[in-house]
Amino acid sequence: MFHDNKANRLRKEILLRVARAFFTEQPDKSLNRIPLVMRPKRGESSRCCIYKDRVVLKYRTMAALGFSVENEVDELKPISAYYEEALKRDEPVKPVLTVIDDACSACVTSRYSATDACQGCLARSCESVCPKGAIEFQKGRARLDPEKCVNCGLCMKACPYRAIIRIPIPCEEACPVGAITKNETTGREVIDHTKCTYCGKCLRECPFAAISDLSQIVDVLKQLKAGNAVGMIAPSAIGQLPGTLPQLVSALEQVGFARVVEVAEGADETTRQESAEWAAKMSEGERFMTTSCCPAYIETVERHLPEIKPYVSDTPTPMAFTASNVRKLNPEAVTVFIGPCIAKRVEAAKNPDVDFVITFEELGAILVGAGIDVLECEEAALSTQVHSEGRGFAASGGVTAAVQALAPGNAALEPLIVDGIDRKAISRARTWATSSCSGNFVEMMSCEGGCISGPGTLGNPKIALRQLKDLLEKTPSLKAETVIDNQPPFTERPPSIYMEKI
Amino acid sequence: MKKVTVSICTGTTCYLMGAAHLLCIDEVLDPYVRDHVEARGAHCLGLCHNEANGRAPFVKVNDRVIADANLTLVLDAVREILEEEN
Known part of the structure; x- marks a missing residue:
């Protein structure tokens, strides 16, 4: 449960910059510059290049202003125009969690993978246990064929070297109700709003900070x-x-x-x-x-x-x-x-x-x-x-x-x-x-x-x-x-008797 | 041995950007180092006012300023100083 990380800081930095801009004399100017200031020329990028980073930052800023990225009509519409619009609304936007499409890294679907720890052993239990024939050996090492693998996990349990690992999709893993799933065509995650309970677990767990809710800060x-x-x-x-x-x-x-x-x-x-x-x-x-x-x-x-x-x-x-x-x-x-x-x-x-x-x-x-x-x-x-x-x-x-x-x-x-x-x-x-x-x-x-x-x-x-x-x-x-006893109302309780962890 | 001072800025900006989590540094110091470190939350160090200083949160380890601080960076600085002094 350690949530202080770079993705989390990035989300907060956007909010901070939006709030700072509000208190300046010309908020529109500072707002439009947010993506540029955060990813300056010749600076580091966290994705393929600073230009993609900047686009994602613009989308993040839109969400901070209360606009759903999915509703973008004109890509050339500047942040300042969204800001003007935000100032005009009298009621908050309808709450909704959205995936910033360009930020989603489309994590791999194949959840099991054989690592370098594979010893290419004689037993090859993984191969014999696999019901789909998805395990093949290349240069004496196990490899999982993603086309054949059905993610049953039997090979992982069978390997005596623990060389097969399960790679989770963090947002799907975090969602308690299966509301976030992969779009099979794009590989990116999509939230089913009829299932989403707004608990915020996916938002927190996504290592690419691709999930955002619509802020009411403005x-x-x-x-x-x-x-x-x-x-x-x-x-x-x-x-x-x-x-x-x-x-x-x-x-x-x-x-x-x-x-x-x-x-x-x-x-x-x-x-x-x-x-x-x-x-x-x-x-x-x-x-x-x-x-x-x-x-x-x-x-x-x-x-x-x-x-x-x-x-x-x-x-x-x-x-x-x-x-x-x-x-x-x-x-x-x-x-x-x-x-x-x-x-x-x-x-x-x-x-x-x-x-x-x-x-x-x-x-x-x-x-x-x-x-x-x-x-x-x-x-x-x-x-x-x-x-x-x-x-x-x-x-x-x-x-x-x-x-x-x-x-x-x-x-x-x-x-x-x-x-x-x-x-x-x-x-x-x-x-x-x-x-x-x-x-x-x-x-x-x-x-x-x-x-x-x-x-x-x-x-x-x-x-x-x-x-x-x-x-x-x-x-x-x-x-x-x-008062009957002097026990403070909130005390540490022995978990076994009092708190049933399920 | 002189103690290494770790001042974690707890001005609002630094606190927001992660200083709140750095305040539990005591828990991650190994016992040998812990005796030689004095870690505390500090009033705003004023470093966030100039973007040239880098990103918040800021931590000062003796006189060294660490921007975009995390526990690893802080612990590295502490270790370096302890090694230099011995």
């Missing part, structure tokens, strides 16, 4: 100038930018947010209602209930797990509660959710109370563009209405701990935490509906580690978790009045 920059934007920062904000949470709040005020609220306050409300809902459902004889706050999980249920739908909690998400509160106070407010998640854009598109969604990466780019150093910011006062339960939503196990803390008769709560939704987790979930579920409260988190390791984060999940724990210790608990 839309939000425009709202910041207009001065009516309310920033709603997700509980996972901790560790995502330098400095403390109070410093981050004051940085947001400096950059132009009229008000900043912690979504943790909404998460407290989710905790209250979800624990009551769980207790009610259990007394009605339901077998189990799953959480509802992870939008990638919700999309997974909608598209791939309809049988689980009746078991999903009806309690609104922390973002929904927060946005509705903001609107109640000020119906004119423009609500901007700032979080680690790109699936939240899908949730927001369904919720009229949420106007825009940006990631921590995008927020970082905005702060840099505005020249704000978070470490130099004063500490703003945080709301006293936020509790450790709500803030704890940021990491896996946090929602469970919160609901458990408030659930009446919480001894009967048997938690099951799904820390990261992959293929296995989905097929396991399918069996819960038909046979049995080993817990009666199921926390579903698309990202391993929870929101603090989401696809829109820029912090280090380990450091973020440490900082989160420190913060939680200083935050009052919702059950303060009825």
Whole structure:
């Protein structure tokens, strides 16, 4: 899970340059130059030449401005023209993940390959085990014929030297629902939007950074100038930018947010209602209930797990509660959710109370563009209405701990935490509906580690978790009045008993 | 032996571009080197304001400036300095 790499930095650099351009006197000039500045003449190229790199960079910049590369009509249309168009729209674009065709390296289809480690042995188990006769020997070394190979993997298992390897296609490997597949003619990857759950795993795993989502950074920059934007920062904000949470709040005020609220306050409300809902459902004889706050999980249920739908909690998400509160106070407010998640854009598109969604990466780019150093910011006062339960939503196990803390008769709560939704987790979930579920409260988190390791984060999940724990210790608990033990709501749990990893 | 100072810039630009991940350098230092290294997050070193300095994140190992820093580059610089001094 080490996501700081050159591909990731390149994506962030584009966002940063777009945000910087916004704050200059002639944004169009700096925007049009982005591909040239990033791949100067006689400089290094990461593909065949700087010219192809520049084309791909232009497409990346388009995505950062909220335009889908697939919809390009005129190749000569400059970045500045897209920027002008972006400034004119009042609503964010419909969320969609796209493959930048020219960036996709069309990874090899043949997934198995014999390496130099082949000893050309006498046994030749690989040859005898292959059901398709795809293994031939050239100069005493095994070679797989891609035309005949059916990717069964038997040869790999048979080789005593481990000389046959499986070469994965990273995006397909990462996708838990088989939404990204190869176009057989071009060899490039295509996303099936009817299957995509917007979890962002492919976006993160592609070593060529060929997958992009459509940023709302320009839309939000425009709202910041207009001065009516309310920033709603997700509980996972901790560790995502330098400095403390109070410093981050004051940085947001400096950059132009009229008000900043912690979504943790909404998460407290989710905790209250979800624990009551769980207790009610259990007394009605339901077998189990799953959480509802992870939008990638919700999309997974909608598209791939309809049988689980009746078991999903009806309690609104922390973002929904927060946005509705903001609107109640000020119906004119423009609500901007700032979080680690790109699936939240899908949730927001369904919720009229949420106007825009940006990631921590995008927020970082905005702060840099505005020249704000978070470490130099004063500490703003945080709301006293936020509790450790709500803030704890940021990491896996946090929602469970919160609901458990408030659930009446919480001894009967048997938690099951799904820390990261992959293929296995989905097929396991399918069996819960038909046979049995080993817990009666199921926390579903698309990202391993929870929101603090989401696809829109820029912090280090380990450091973020440490900082989160420190913060939680200083935050009052919702059950303060009825404290039974002094255990902090978010603690390390022995995985064997408490957390069932699937 | 004098300690090698590793200052990881945590200005907003560097943090965004990857400094956040460099902050766990302590975990990858081997035990012998760890005793001779003092690594810390630093306030903005001001290097990102001039493109001629290269790309963020910036790390200073003693007086050496490392642009587009990653753990390998930083560890190499640390090792070089330790070897020079001994």
